[in-house]
Amino acid sequence: MSRAGQVQPHGTRTRYALNGCRCTSCRAAHAAYERDRKAGVRLSVPSGTVRAHLEQLLTDGWGLTELAAHVGYDRSTLRHILSGRRQWTASLTAEDILSVPVSEVAA
Ligand SMILES: [Zn+2]
Structure with missing residues (x-):
């Protein structure tokens, strides 16, 4: 079972990161991830x-x-x-x- 060619739905950070999608919902998903990550670092x-x-x-x-x-x-x-x-x-x-x-x- 190959994952090649499989595309994540819009609104996921995976789609933003792996498929390079920059649509509004993908950018929002990425921003949310970054926010959580930074919050985690600061703790x-x-x-x-x-x-x-x-x-x-x-x-x-x-x-x-x-x-x-x-x-x-x-x-x-x-x-x-x-x-x-x-x-x-x-x-x-x-x-x-x-x-x-x-x-x-x-x-
Ligand atoms: Zn997208």
Whole structure:
């Protein structure tokens, strides 16, 4: 079974890369791939969301030491995120912090 001559459908990166198609949907597929690839290389997220979550947890009654021990990071790591000095947070760290539930108390 030969794959020679087989052409991928439009809107796939394979068609863009192997068949050199530059139609709108193939270029879009390629752009999406590039975006994901770059995001993967960077592997970090903006600290804003993480910082807001941390602040919420502290408001909730978590102590910084207690919270650091809970998520398994150094207190200084959390403090850096809170201070805003750290613009980017490693996505794994962000995931761990965001996984700590915030109690939703309606004001
Ligand atoms: Zn195409």
